[in-house]
Amino acid sequence: MLEAPDISTSASQLVDADLGIAQLHGIRTNAEMIANLCPVGSGPPLIADMNTGYDGLFIIALAIQAHVQAGVASFHIEDQIVQKRCSHLQGKEVVDIGIFVQYIKACMIACAWLRSDIVIITRIDTYQSRGYKECLGRLRTAGDSGADMGILEGSSPRLASWPLCLKQTIVFSFAALALVYVAIKKSFELLKSKGVTGTPENIPPKLIFQAHLLDKEAEFDAATGGLFLPTRYNTNKRYAKE
Known part of the structure; x- marks a missing residue:
């Protein structure tokens, strides 16, 4: 509930x-x-x-x-x-x-x-x-x-x-x-003091996209004959990790 x-x-x-x-x-x-x-x-x-x-x-x-x-x-x-x-x-x-x-x-x-x-x-x-x-x-x-x-x-x-x-x-x-408040406060305090956000390496954009059901939406797209390919993530290590 x-x-x-x-x-x-x-x-x-x-x-x-x-x-x-x-x-x-x-x-x-x-x-x-x-x-x-x-x-x-x-x-x-x-x-x-x-x-x-x-x-x-x-x-x-x-x-x-x-x-x-x-x-x-x-x-x-x-x-x-x-x-x-x-x-x-x-x-x-x-x-x-x-x-x-x-x-x-x-x-x-x-x-x-x-x-x-x-x-x-x-x-x-x-x-x-x-x-x-x-x-x-x-x-x-x-x-x-x-x-x-x-x-x-x-x-x-x-x-x-x-x-x-x-x-x-x-x-x-x-x-x-409460958890979001703590995380956002910590991240922006770090950005202000050191110029970085401290985003963990094990949380790349790919993981965020998957948490937001991108793969499921890509599966639906593929079933309709669409051309969207969910495996095409940015593989640049600065942004994402496979």
């Missing part, structure tokens, strides 16, 4: 922290890119981060339509106020439970209109400001209101007959982002 979180979209596309700056178009576009890296149905299911639904019941319906068309398997919507912030930060405020129930109902109605089986996950960010007891109450209300799954940010309770997503072990929001 993969997640397309807004924290990564904010960082990679906007160079901003996760403070609700990334909006529907950017997050949907990023999710669509990830969802379509593999042929339809062949990759792991993708969870999209739909934040607070982007302010309004009609926008929630449009957001769900956009995510369904993007090819994601699921999305989670949280109970923070519109001026939300990353779950890892302090000072999160949440909406009234009655408003959050409206969010869930809007999701269900939109899914029914679209005849979509996309999985609705409700994310509860109440633990920090209102305590564990209210979190459990909100989770139960979300389940009773029709949500398919729940996430309790910062904890992992058990609720009978209703599945919960344990974010710490199932959803790896930082799995690639």
